[in-house]
Amino acid sequence: MEIRTHDLIRVDDISKLICLTEVPEWVTGELTDKPFVVVRRAAGLEGRIPVGIRGETRNQRFGCFLPEEECSIVISPEQLAQEKQWKQTNRRLSIVAIEVLDRVDELMTSEEMVWGPTGSVGFELASGLDTAHAGSDLDLIIRCEQPLPMHKAQRLVQELSQFPVHIDVQMETGKGACSLAEYSRGQESLLLKTENGPMLVKDPWSEG
Known part of the structure; x- marks a missing residue:
């Protein structure tokens, strides 16, 4: 089973979580109440998946690890989109x-994009728990293993800007993730989020 950043994993036994720092009281x-963790972008330990625990507020985030054998139920953003879970x-x-x-979904299908919701909306759709609220933004990922033509990126950004909610899209390139909006501006360098930390790159499909 391939487990990637943004996937949600149900935790059946919280004692199996491996924490390298002191665990906050809220965890x-x-x-x-919400037995799901989100796969985070970080270097894993052998046989262990880096995961994050969400709290009620944005500053309540805690990173730890989950043994691969405990990952029995994994839900990806793409799965949520394919099944139209909403x-x-x-x-x-x-x-x-x-x-x-x-x-x-109609837009992404017409543009032949592989996509899925993340953030509070993705968490709610995967868990069935009320984690989004009336003012929530919509966070999305699109899988772009091959370079995305600039005209398509610009068209996507323009179309999504017409929606009645702020939409933030991250392009997952296989080397890391960068903002679709920043990429569409044709900037000379982009911030690429990688498992080893953020880095500035000219080409998000090539770390070099």
């Missing part, structure tokens, strides 16, 4: 970031 309560919740009537996913 146990959050995992009891159609299973009546929350789309009150959460704009969920309501627009039908239109996002």
Whole structure:
């Protein structure tokens, strides 16, 4: 099973988590209520997946590791999109970031993009728990193993800017991730997020 950044993993036994630093008090309560962790972008340890635990607020994030053998239920952003998971919740009537996913799906399908929701919306669709709110942004990833033509990137950014919610798109290139909006501007260098930390690159498909 290939496990990638942004995938969500259900944690059946929180004692299996491997923590290298002191565990904040809020972590146990959050995992009891929301037994899912998000695969984070970091160098893994042998046989261990780097994961992050979400708290109620943005500053409540905690990184640890989960043994690969404990990863029995893994849900990817692409899976959420392929299964149109947002159609299973009546929350789309009150959460704009969920309501627009039908239109996002139409756009991404027409552009032949492999995509999926992440962030609070992706977490809610995967877990079935209410983690998004009325003012939530919509975070997306698109898988771009091959260079994305600039005209297509610019068209996507223009189309998504017309939606009634702020949409942030990260391009996953295979070498790391960068902002679709920044890429579309044709900047000389881009910030590429890699498992070894952020780095400035000219070509996000080639770390060199």
